[in-house]
Amino acid sequence: MDGSLVEFFRTAPIPPEVFSPSLGLIILLPLLGAFVCGVFGKWLGRANVHLVACSAIAGAFVLSLLAFWATSDAAGGRVVSMVNPFGLERDTIRYAIAHDYGTWFAAGDFRVNFGLLVDHLSGILLLIITGVGFLIHLYSTSYMEHDDGYWRFFAYLNLFVAAMLTLVMADNLVLLFVGWEGVGMASYLLIGFWYTDSAKAWAGRKAFVTNRIGDFAFLIATFLLILTVGAFNRQADARDYNAAGSSRARYEQGISQRGPVTFKGLEKMALALPEGTGGAVSLATPIESGPLAGYTFGGVMTAALLLFLLGAAGKSAQLPLYVWLPDAMAGPTPVSALIHAATMVTAGVYLFCRMSSLLVLSPTAMATIAIVGALTSLLAALIAFAQDDIKKVLAYSTVSQLGIMFMGVGMGVFWAAAMHLMTHAFFKACLFLGAGSVMHGNGDETDIKKLGGLWKEMKWTHATFLISTLAITGIFPFMSGFFSKDAIFHGVHHNHLHGLEWVSTFVYVMGLLITASTAFYMSRVYLLTFTGKRSKEAKLAHAHESAWHMTLPLVILAFLAFVTFVYALPLMPRTGGGMQPVFENFLSPVLRPAEAVARAAETVHLDTSTPAVGDYFFAWLVALSGGAAAAFAYLKFFPSRVGQPVPAFARAVRRTAVNKFYVDELYEFIIIRPVKFTAFILFRVVDALVIDTVLVRGTAYVTEKVGLGLRRLQTGDAQAYAAIMALAILGGAVYALLQVLS
Amino acid sequence: MVPITYYLLLAAALFCMGMFGVLVRTNALVVFMCVELMLNAVNLTFLAFARMHGNSVGHVSAFFVIAVAAAEAAIGLAIVIAVFRSRGSVNVDDIRTMKH
Numbered sequence: 001m002d003g004s005l006v007e008f009f010r011t012a013p014i015p016p017e018v019f020s021p022s023l024g025l026i027i028l029l030p031l032l033g034a035f036v037c038g039v040f041g042k043w044l045g046r047a048n049v050h051l052v053a054c055s056a057i058a059g060a061f062v063l064s065l066l067a068f069w070a071t072s073d074a075a076g077g078r079v080v081s082m083v084n085p086f087g088l089e090r091d092t093i094r095y096a097i098a099h100d101y102g103t104w105f106a107a108g109d110f111r112v113n114f115g116l117l118v119d120h121l122s123g124i125l126l127l128i129i130t131g132v133g134f135l136i137h138l139y140s141t142s143y144m145e146h147d148d149g150y151w152r153f154f155a156y157l158n159l160f161v162a163a164m165l166t167l168v169m170a171d172n173l174v175l176l177f178v179g180w181e182g183v184g185m186a187s188y189l190l191i192g193f194w195y196t197d198s199a200k201a202w203a204g205r206k207a208f209v210t211n212r213i214g215d216f217a218f219l220i221a222t223f224l225l226i227l228t229v230g231a232f233n234r235q236a237d238a239r240d241y242n243a244a245g246s247s248r249a250r251y252e253q254g255i256s257q258r259g260p261v262t263f264k265g266l267e268k269m270a271l272a273l274p275e276g277t278g279g280a281v282s283l284a285t286p287i288e289s290g291p292l293a294g295y296t297f298g299g300v301m302t303a304a305l306l307l308f309l310l311g312a313a314g315k316s317a318q319l320p321l322y323v324w325l326p327d328a329m330a331g332p333t334p335v336s337a338l339i340h341a342a343t344m345v346t347a348g349v350y351l352f353c354r355m356s357s358l359l360v361l362s363p364t365a366m367a368t369i370a371i372v373g374a375l376t377s378l379l380a381a382l383i384a385f386a387q388d389d390i391k392k393v394l395a396y397s398t399v400s401q402l403g404i405m406f407m408g409v410g411m412g413v414f415w416a417a418a419m420h421l422m423t424h425a426f427f428k429a430c431l432f433l434g435a436g437s438v439m440h441g442n443g444d445e446t447d448i449k450k451l452g453g454l455w456k457e458m459k460w461t462h463a464t465f466l467i468s469t470l471a472i473t474g475i476f477p478f479m480s481g482f483f484s485k486d487a488i489f490h491g492v493h494h495n496h497l498h499g500l501e502w503v504s505t506f507v508y509v510m511g512l513l514i515t516a517s518t519a520f521y522m523s524r525v526y527l528l529t530f531t532g533k534r535s536k537e538a539k540l541a542h543a544h545e546s547a548w549h550m551t552l553p554l555v556i557l558a559f560l561a562f563v564t565f566v567y568a569l570p571l572m573p574r575t576g577g578g579m580q581p582v583f584e585n586f587l588s589p590v591l592r593p594a595e596a597v598a599r600a601a602e603t604v605h606l607d608t609s610t611p612a613v614g615d616y617f618f619a620w621l622v623a624l625s626g627g628a629a630a631a632f633a634y635l636k637f638f639p640s641r642v643g644q645p646v647p648a649f650a651r652a653v654r655r656t657a658v659n660k661f662y663v664d665e666l667y668e669f670i671i672i673r674p675v676k677f678t679a680f681i682l683f684r685v686v687d688a689l690v691i692d693t694v695l696v697r698g699t700a701y702v703t704e705k706v707g708l709g710l711r712r713l714q715t716g717d718a719q720a721y722a723a724i725m726a727l728a729i730l731g732g733a734v735y736a737l738l739q740v741l742s
Numbered sequence: 743m744v745p746i747t748y749y750l751l752l753a754a755a756l757f758c759m760g761m762f763g764v765l766v767r768t769n770a771l772v773v774f775m776c777v778e779l780m781l782n783a784v785n786l787t788f789l790a791f792a793r794m795h796g797n798s799v800g801h802v803s804a805f806f807v808i809a810v811a812a813a814e815a816a817i818g819l820a821i822v823i824a825v826f827r828s829r830g831s832v833n834v835d836d837i838r839t840m841k842h
Binding site: 714715717718719722723 | 764834838841
């Protein structure tokens with residue numbers, strides 16, 4: 001490449017140190033948009049609300065672009081860097097910009113700062129959130145054109161974007177939790193957007209309550225980490241701090257200035273914990289004092305990470321908390337695309353990538369994450385086999401793809417998980433928006449059995465849906481989804497958790513099954529919706545193609561879903577020889593501490609090989625087999641048997657899958673019923689009997705009866721009252737006299 | 743000089759007479775006069791102590807009591823007249839409507 005062009009891309013338009021104080025604007029713009037749309041939206045009118053909402057996100061996108069550019073700034077060969085507040089002066093964080101807006105709150109020696117950090121990981125997410133977010137806003141202007149609640153819709157959507165940006169830019173766990181809750185609330189508001197339909201309102205409540213279980217675990221895990229950091233600081237000696245590239249003075253200064261739960265501080269602790277440092281603290285060291293006294297650092301870390309897994313399972317729809325996501329499709333389709341496919345549900349994956357250095361300390365937690373991901377992914381894929389609602393299929397597909405990301409995170413291939421997060425954001429958003437376009441053009445019909453033959457009538461929707469389907473399934477290899485998924489499965493196969501070597505094989509085999517299943521159900525959706533003849537049960541005789549507001553985002557997303565495969569190609573030199581994938585190279589500044597910890601603690605063996613052509617071919621064959629099975633079943637087998645009964649085997653499979661493996665019924669039986677029963681008992685015994693009857697009515701009853709008795713004393717005879725007063729005074733005088741005399 | 747004991751005994755006697763009148767007499771006007779008697783017994787005590795200590799704190803209190811007694815007499819007599827107009831009697835035994 002031309003030298004001057006390279007220099008152009010390496011020089012941020014606004015220098016990092018100038019730009020970093022403006023990081024807060026990225027959050028502030030959508031928040032302002034939400035405020036304007038929510039408060040004045042009714043008076044502003046439809047077109048103005050569209051303008052405000054879209055331009056707020058567009059502004060945030062431009063700022064994100066500048067921020068992203070600034071994190072890659074290397075003007076004149078000097079890489080952008082900042083001093084690590086928890087490390088020695090010479091220990092700098094490269095490829096990151098940050099700004100600390102000061103104390104948010106403090107209590108005793110605990111404090112939380114409003115600090116924002118953008119590095120390559122959060123930079124990528126910023127671009128996805130604001131970029132895909134803008135396309136979806138644009139799409140919504142057309143999709144919601146007939147809805148009276150447009151101003152509410154755009155206010156919620158902007159609020160969601162603001163919360164999600166807070167989540168990814170937060171430099172500490174507490175601020176991340178603010179975004180975490182914010183996206184949960186926005187998701188609740190948007191799922192129940194059409195709240196007059198009670199089923200949709202219930203779907204919102206289900207999502208909220210399920211997420212709340214996860215959030216509770218998240219909070220407990222945060223508290224555990226705060227206590228662990230305190231214990232570490234009391235027990236660590238100079239060698240521990242030395243191993244982490246810090247010193248006691250610097251680390252304590254960092255904690256007193258930035259608080260105990262910043263990611264950079266936790267990273268330093270993770271670097272100090274492996275056995276090999278020779279310091280006073282290692283994973284097997286028991287904590288000496290405080291509420292966790294007696295437990296080892298490693299044990300507490302595993303417990304905290306497992307709790308984080310539960311939290312992430314709530315947000316990212318994994319077992320056992322995935323049940324809310326399919327129901328969340330009750331919301332408008334752009335919401336499903338933005339929140340429940342591209343951004344919010346990947347928060348769990350982001351959290352684990354952000355805390356990768358802590359995660360590699362605990363093979364147990366990693367194995368659990370990988371297995372949970374694999375089981376969720378396969379279960380969701382199997383359920384997706386028989387769903388007839390196009391959005392439900394895509395929802396289960398999202399659960400399945402998130403499971404794949406969890407497998408990657410759990411086995412230590414963080415870069416591949418993050419890359420799949422990105423490619424999934426593109427192709428799944430495209431698929432959801434395509435589904436929305438199909439619904440928009442077919443009178444809100446979602447049943448794929450009642451569609452069909454749309455390829456002629458909806459050319460743009462068809463083309464983009466096809467590209468995204470090929471990307472997610474990997475049937476045509478040169479697509480982003482094939483490469484990102486294959487990168488995960490390759491890493492899963494070759495990484496090993498010490499003491500739990502069997503997990504690699506297990507998860508890899510599950511991965512192959514998932515690949516074939518994904519190809520099957522996605523091909524099924526595509527074939528039934530777009531090919532063949534138009535169904536006789538269709539609502540409208542002819543579908544119509546959507547407006548450019550809707551097709552343009554589809555085209556852009558499909559293009560991105562196609563081209564991002566280049567990031568998985570091994571084009572960059574690896575330190576120590578060989579080549580590595582572009583995306584791994586790109587994320588290496590963020591993930592290097594995790595690699596260092598894994599090497600020192602010897603908990604995980606991180607493989608660095610790249611897949612060979614044979615590996616790719618095998619993965620392609622697996623995907624192709626799933627697609628071929630779907631093509632055979634839905635192009636040849638079922639159409640040729642019209643009028644004949646379906647084989648018993650297919651019926652049995654279908655019945656179980658349609659009923660979603662009875663998971664909702666199981667939860668109903670083991671959780672919801674007992675909770676409802678307990679609530680009923682509490683209502684009857686505690687509320688109705690103890691509080692209402694004994695305490696409230698009892699107080700009134702006793703007061704009344706005592707009053708009835710006492711009023712007999714009120715005779716109305718003033719002289720009798722005076723006599724009593726005189727006697728009382730006499731009594732008092734006698735008492736005083738006795739006191740004086742004795 | 744007359745010892746303070748005599749003053750106090752005289753005041754106590756006046757107070758007891760007043761109280762006795764308040765408790766047993768039935769004519770509201772007489773009850774009123776007995777209340778005045780009690781107040782003046784207290785005044786006498788105040789002044790006796792003031793004289794003993796040689797300062798004027800007791801005088802101040804006595805003036806307050808006189809002011810309060812005047813106000814009380816004005817309002818009390820007004821009430822008595824109002825009661826007499828509406829009931830034709832000032833016998834306290836007959837005024838017993840303020841009961842359960």
